[in-house]
Amino acid sequence: MPEKTIAHDDTVTVERITAVREVSVAPSRAARELGLRRADFDIAVQLGRIRTVPGDRGGGRRVARAEIQRVRTEAGFPDALRESVRTVGTTDGAALLEVTKARFTRLARLGLLVPTTFSLNRYRAVVWRYLVDDLREFAADERNRALLTGRVPGGLRDQLAEGLDLRPRNWRGRHLECLLRRTDDPWARAAAVASLLDPVDVSEVVRDPYERSHLSLLRPARPVHGSPGSPAAQLAEELMTAAEPDETDRLGADLARAVCHARILRPAPRPAPRAQRHGPAATAHGHRPAPAPPRRRPAPTAPTAPTAPTAPTAPTAPTAPGHHRAATARGRRDAHPALRPVPNPPRPVSNAPGPAPSRHRAADSGRIRGLLRRLRRRGS
Structure with missing residues (x-):
């Protein structure tokens, strides 16, 4: 029974996705259903003859089924649609206006004929294409008759000579x-x-x-x-x-x-503040824990006065102020600091002749005074 239920759910999901996708179709499929070449379809979209909608899930633009049905119901479909998006190049455009190719090119460079699209041939030359309806409208305007048959005005000729395009x-x-x-x-x-x-x-x-x-x-x-x-x-x-x-x-x-x-x-969208990006995670009840108070560094304590020693101790070498501060800092961390006296460094032994140490000289002078006292007593 569970397997049948899962299969049924998968079928329903696929049908639902298919139904949503069928609401709109891809441009290539829409072009086939409307009887247009892909290039003509793109021109129809550019001119607003066919409206497109954004694709789902970030895809390209698509064409709604309702839009395809609307285009199909227009009068003269499909010949009228094909004629409205038909384009020609320079040669066919000049024949349509009944002018030479050179004159047609000059009129286009002056901006009097607006191209609809362009392409590049194998020689990397730009091939401009013009909408047939635009050319017919230009030829039907009586104000443009002189441009089609007469000589181009001098000001326009100067602009063309300067390279205007x-x-x-x-x-x-x-x-x-x-x-x-x-x-x-x-x-x-x-x-x-x-x-x-x-x-x-x-x-x-x-x-x-x-x-x-x-x-x-x-x-x-x-x-x-x-x-x-x-x-x-x-x-x-x-x-x-x-x-x-x-x-x-x-x-x-x-x-x-x-x-x-x-x-x-x-x-415009902006990134979230750093406090929101790296803040503490929410608890199970949706509340964030209160931030811990900042740790305060202990204030330095003044050194206490040394007490008188109760028993004679061995002499210690004087310590530097930095060593005393380090010992004080360690004393705050340790309950019973161990301070050991540093022994005197050994005296260097030298064989070179020189004066004896001070205590040896004192011993020799004492023996001489004692010998002198004994000699005086004998002489008396």
Whole structure:
């Protein structure tokens, strides 16, 4: 009976987990169910055509079943969805606008045509792709007719001659709009702005190291181009990072406002104080024991006056003050200290001629005086 119960519980648990996972699906599966290529699906997510939700247990973003059903019920599905996310390169884009490739490139460098995504070919050349709907909208605007057929104005030609290229900057702006559209969390929105700045620029705006660490934790992943550390990956990293001073200043100001707003709503997490990390453990009743009072060092006692000796003792060598203090300290620790006299050091024996010690001279003079007294008595 217990084995059957355990098997039943395991089955119920697996079914419950499966049911929770089926509420949302992975992006690759959602792309297959919607009839999109993975690249087109990513563009649809970037443009807000398909909404995603954060994954459970810290995983990547997922697509809810309800969102897939909503997209399927839209008019013209799936052809309308595929057409709304279709992109073209420079050659197809120039054909769509009925201009030359050189003119199309100049219009894109001037920032009049905003790219949606980019890739790197085998020669590490940047291949920009543009949304078909954006190109059609640009061509339908009567104000742009002169740019498509006439000569480019002189001021714009001078900027092109100086090397102006706004395609990376415009792509970063569109990418940031996509990141901000995904979340309402204030710290995540601030991290989205910080993802376009160099870490040095972020440290100049956000001085608190714990806030910078929190922003780094919430920083959205950048599109992958090439293996990490490869020249292609380094080039893509440069394209995804703001470099112009005016753009850096603008993003820095946006980051400062976003962090200030997030700090007011919810401060960044910080480590617990040391007293809480290393404090005494709680007892069985949930109460912490009272801290023990600090140990006080005993005050030094004054040395007592020596008493008169009752019996003659052997002479002792004088002790240094430091030795007396050490003996006093040991005396406080021991109940009955043992003080032993230090014997006199032995006199060195020398065979060299010299004056005899003082006691030998005194004995010799006594014998001479006695001999003189006996001689006087005889002479008398």
